[in-house]
Amino acid sequence: MNLAGIDVNLVVALAALLQERSVTEAAKRVGISQPAMSHALARLRETLGDPLLVRVGRAMTLTPRAEALAPRAQAVVEELEALLAPLPSFDPKTSRRTLKLSATDYVQLVLLPTLEEIVSREAPGITLHVLPITDQLAAERLRDGEADVAIGRFDHEAPALDVRRVALFRDTFVGVARAGHPTARGRLDLSTYAELSHVLVSPRGTPGGIVDGALAQMGLARRVALTVPHFLVVPHVVASSDHVTTMLAHVAATFTALLPLTTFELPPELDLEPIGMTMMWHERTHEDPGARWLRGALVRAARPLAQARGARTPTDKKAREPQGPARPRAGLVTK
CATH class of the missing domain: 3.40.190.10 (Periplasmic binding protein-like II)
Incomplete structure (x- = not known):
């Protein structure tokens, strides 16, 4: 069967007819006229090759085929309603998402x-x-x-x-050193900065970083005394040694508020991009x-x-x- 030729409204009508067992009541349930529901029933009988509803005395009863279809038709309608329902509202005050x-x-x-x-x-x-x-x-x-x-x-x-x-x-990048560091304060010149004892963060363990690349372009290199895989340990190491490090300013601000650390300006020649x-x-x-x-x-x-x-x-x-x-x-x- 080619589903492209099926009117979805017939599925809604089928579920209502099989639930109500009455053309009149099914029409009320769906919200259409009684003649329109009668026309839908005729189309369903032709499509399914079954009378679906037959009169027994003064009442209508379901055929065996209709009895089998009733729960499935209702389930399909419920799935369609869920599929086509608008996005659920989101109230942040009450949401448990x-x-x-x-x-x-x-x-x-x-x-x-x-x-x-x-x-x-x-x-x-x-x-x-x-x-x-x-x-x-x-x-x-x-x-x-x-x-x-x-x-x-x-x-x-x-x-x-x-x-x-x-x-x-x-x-942006700043330098970080322990409070009271004898050299790292204010703005350092390039040679003084390079001669300091540096801590490098290298998540993959590879040597060199952004600073080393910038220095290499000027024919210089710094002394990296310690390489670690994660930046969270660096402030604690720097606070208890004469090592310095170069890190992003927002991270430095977080740790200078918690540890005896101070920041210093990097040499302008480094020109590190934000x-x-x-x-x-x-x-x-x-x-x-x-x-x-x-x-x-x-x-x-x-x-x-x-x-x-x-x-x-x-x-x-x-x-x-x-x-x-x-x-x-x-x-x-x-x-």
């Missing part, structure tokens, strides 16, 4: 505390599942539904037509009200970071600063 954010460690450190304040105020019942950025392309994870939103540095990923992007904020953080999401979640709310919350959480560096954040018509005290909640999952 799980929303998935894929983000780098850096983004989690500088953005997640402010985001969680917003979530706690406005959507205390949702679960925020934070996933790491992996070697798999972020666009693929969004496409596969593994994440609702991804935030990171995606310069290596070619733009995809089905993935939307918006710039959130940028960050790092931009981008938010991406797949087209299939663009109109999803829950995912839309999360994106708006992320824009607001990123706004202080951008303003701290004099940059601009994207606007969101529905974004408002949260009001009132934050309430504790247990819906945050990280891995």
Whole structure:
């Protein structure tokens, strides 16, 4: 049978007729006239090759074929209603949804505390599942539904037509040393900076980084005394030694508030490009009200970071600063 030639309204009429066992009552149930329902019954009889409803005395009864079709017809109608139903409304105050954010460690450190304040105020019942950025392309994870939103540095990923992007904020590099360091303070000249004892973060364990590349272009090299795979340990090492490190300013601001650390200006000759953080999401979640709310919350959480560096954040018509005290909640999952 060619389904393209089937009128879906006949399925609705069939379910009503088999439930009500009356043309008149079925017409009332569907909301059409009695003659229209009679015409639908005639078409169904012709299509199915069965009378479906037969008169027995003053009542109508179902044929054996109709008896078998009744529960299946009703199930199909319910599936159609679910399929064609509008998107469910999203009320952040009462929602119990799980929303998935894929983000780098850096983004989690500088953005997640402010985001969680917003979530706690406005959507205390949702679960925020934070996933790491992996070697798999972020666009693929969004496409596969593994994440609702991804935030990171995606310069290596070619733009995809089905993935939307918006710039959130940028960050610049600063030097970090222990408070009272005998040399690292103020603005250093290039030779003094290179002669210091440096800590390098290398997630893959490979030598060299952005700073080393910039120095090499000028025929210089720095002394790397320690290489570690993760930046979270670096501030603690620097705070208890004469080592220095070069890191993004927002990370440095976080740790200088917690540890006896100070920042210093890098030599202008290094001319390190600021790092931009981008938010991406797949087209299939663009109109999803829950995912839309999360994106708006992320824009607001990123706004202080951008303003701290004099940059601009994207606007969101529905974004408002949260009001009132934050309430504790247990819906945050990280891995």
